[in-house]
Amino acid sequence: MPAADQAALSLSAAFFRQFLRHGKTLAASPSDLLNPLLFFFMVVTLFPLGLGPDPERLSQMAPGILWVVALLASLMVSGKLFASDFEDGSLEQLCLAPHPLAILALAEVFAHWLGTGFLLALVSPLFAVMVGLPTQALPVLVVSLLLGSLCLTLIGAVGSALTVSIRRGGLLLSLIIIPLHVPVLIFGSSAVVEATRDGNVASWLALLAALALASLALAPLAIGAALRISLDNG
Amino acid sequence: MSLLAATNVAIERGDRTLLRGVSLRIEAGELWQLVGPNGVGKSSLMRALAGLARLGVEGAIQCNASTLFIGHSAALKRALTPLDNLRLHPACDTPVEDEQIRHALSAVSLAGYESVPVGALSAGQQRRVALARLCITPARLWFLDEPFTALDNAGCHWLEQQIAGHVASGGAVLFTSHQQSRFGAQQHDLDLARYASR
Numbered sequence: 001m002p003a004a005d006q007a008a009l010s011l012s013a014a015f016f017r018q019f020l021r022h023g024k025t026l027a028a029s030p031s032d033l034l035n036p037l038l039f040f041f042m043v044v045t046l047f048p049l050g051l052g053p054d055p056e057r058l059s060q061m062a063p064g065i066l067w068v069v070a071l072l073a074s075l076m077v078s079g080k081l082f083a084s085d086f087e088d089g090s091l092e093q094l095c096l097a098p099h100p101l102a103i104l105a106l107a108e109v110f111a112h113w114l115g116t117g118f119l120l121a122l123v124s125p126l127f128a129v130m131v132g133l134p135t136q137a138l139p140v141l142v143v144s145l146l147l148g149s150l151c152l153t154l155i156g157a158v159g160s161a162l163t164v165s166i167r168r169g170g171l172l173l174s175l176i177i178i179p180l181h182v183p184v185l186i187f188g189s190s191a192v193v194e195a196t197r198d199g200n201v202a203s204w205l206a207l208l209a210a211l212a213l214a215s216l217a218l219a220p221l222a223i224g225a226a227l228r229i230s231l232d233n234g
Numbered sequence: 235m236s237l238l239a240a241t242n243v244a245i246e247r248g249d250r251t252l253l254r255g256v257s258l259r260i261e262a263g264e265l266w267q268l269v270g271p272n273g274v275g276k277s278s279l280m281r282a283l284a285g286l287a288r289l290g291v292e293g294a295i296q297c298n299a300s301t302l303f304i305g306h307s308a309a310l311k312r313a314l315t316p317l318d319n320l321r322l323h324p325a326c327d328t329p330v331e332d333e334q335i336r337h338a339l340s341a342v343s344l345a346g347y348e349s350v351p352v353g354a355l356s357a358g359q360q361r362r363v364a365l366a367r368l369c370i371t372p373a374r375l376w377f378l379d380e381p382f383t384a385l386d387n388a389g390c391h392w393l394e395q396q397i398a399g400h401v402a403s404g405g406a407v408l409f410t411s412h413q414q415s416r417f418g419a420q421q422h423d424l425d426l427a428r429y430a431s432r
Contacts, residue, residue: 009327021311021322028313028351089307092286093325096303104324232289 014099018107025084026115032080033115036073040120043069044127059132063141063192066128070120070145071152071185077116078156079163079173081109082227086164091231102224109157109223117149133196140195140205147208148188154219155180161226165233184211235298236261237375237406238283243293245278252278254431256293258424260375265401265417266408270426276410277306277379279426283408284377299406300327302373304381308364312353316344316363319352320370330370338369342392357384368396376400378409382416 009017026032047065048058085091085108094104124145125138133141159177163169191204238260245253252275260266268276282291284303302325310319320335339345342362352360361384368376376397382390394416397407401420415421 009329013329017322018324021314021318021324024318024322025311025313084311087307088311089305089309090311090324092303092305092307093309093323095286096284096301096325098327228288232287 008098011099011103014097015103015107018094018104019111022108022111023114026111032077033119036077036116036120037123039076040069040073040124040127043072044130047131055132059134059196062128062131062133063137063189063196065131066124066133066141067145067148067185067189067192070117070124070149071181073120074117074149074152074156075174075177075181077112078153078160078177079170081112081157081160082164082230083160086230091164091227095228095231100224101227102220105157105161105223105227106220109153109220112157113150113153117153118146121145121149133192136198137192137195140201141192143205144188144191144208147205147212148184150212151184151208151215152181154215155184158219158222158226161223161230163230164227165230184208187211237297237299238408239294239296239298240283241294243279243282243291243295245275245282246290246292247275247278251431253426253429256424256426256429258283260406260408262374262404262406263401264406265397265421266406267416267421267423268408268410268426269414269423270430274426274430276426280377280379280408280410281305297375299374300372301375301377302367302371303377303379304364304367305379306383308360310352310360310363313351315349316352316355316366317348319363320366323367326367326371328372334370335366338366339363341369342366343388358386358389361385362389365393365396368393368400374405376405376407376409378407380410380412382411382413 044065051058082091095101097104121142124141128138128141155177159173162176163173166172187204187208191201191208194201194204236259240256240258243256244251256279268279270276278287281287283295284301285297286303316339317335320338321330321332336348339348342365344359344362347355352363355363365381381393385393398417401407
């Protein structure tokens with residue numbers, strides 16, 4: 001309870017402050033932002049070398065390749081999401097804040113997503129051209145990756161919150177979240193495949209959007225609870 | 235009404251009971267030190283009282299005041315400046331003016347370091363940044379876990395004054411330190427060795 005004469009910080013201000021804190025930390029270490037992009041670039045360039053330079057076949061496989069690599073890039077960074085907060089004691093302070101932990105954690109996840117998934121979705125057309133994805137499918141690829149990466153990041157954040165107090169929790173994290181990533185992968189790549197055939201894109205994107213909204217509503221609660229458990233163990 | 239009332243608290247860690255039957259009542263204007271040998275459970279008890287740990291904590295803990303907790307880890311982001319670290323601190327529940335932060339930083343003799351990343355400061359200086367929150371916070375009840383660690387003599391002196399001033403103005407402080415009776419007759423001791431269950 002703050003003293004009566006002191007105006008308490010509103011929830012939105014607290015959300016913005018936490019967003020800024022995480023965003024500034026990310027911006028101060030550009031390698032964390034560049035790593036997933038570099039990973040995406042490297043793996044996508046390896047596929048034509050491994051599969052042979054047949055453009056027909058490559059463009060057929062392009063939606064799957066792009067989506068799987070995006071998923072792996074998201075998986076790679078999601079483990080780091082709360083790690084530094086746990087190590088430097090920020091998580092304790094976050095728990096003591098008068099605002100709901102779920103909301104403050106969501107601010108952090110959102111900043112993380114802007115720096116990773118959002119950025120990746122925006123530059124994905126560059127990589128898509130490299131594997132010969134038909135140009136008419138590019139807008140759908142960007143939209144599906146925007147929605148999908150939001151899902152992947154939120155689900156990954158739940159796993160990260162659960163495993164943050166465990167040393168070398170990386171494998172456990174993958175085991176927990178990969179099954180949850182599967183529907184996102186299926187809906188996302190199906191949307192892009194349909195777009196290459198001028199088929200029914202809208203229904204797949206609608207499913208993806210539904211998943212995004214559902215995880216936006218439910219994941220913060222799970223993240224908050226998981227962070228408290230991790231803190232109790234730590 | 236007391237600021238903190240804990241009755242019959244027991245702390246378990248893993249399958250081991252650390253402490254049993256701890257009761258503590260902190261009134262406004264009181265200064266308490268948790269004393270006891272290493273590993274007796276000073277930090278665990280403090281985390282439980284501050285509301286950080288709930289697993290393995292039994293008994294009633296009632297807190298009637300706004301609190302501030304500064305633990306072993308300073309909750310500072312190494313990449314951010316002291317100014318940003320304090321301005322964006324997650325546990326602060328009131329808006330903070332930049333002027334207040336600059337004032338607090340000069341109080342801990344860190345004027346001129348406002349825009350140096352915290353990672354580039356020494357351990358003692360990082361401690362000072364964390365403790366600068368004491369000048370900003372409106373909290374009445376302070377939990378300070380080993381606050382004197384890594385501080386030089388001047389820093390310890392400043393912190394003692396800060397704690398004494400807070401207590402004199404109607405606040406309350408619970409702290410741990412390996413040095414006994416820093417505040418002489420002014421402080422109350424809670425010797426945890428009496429509650430240890432071995």
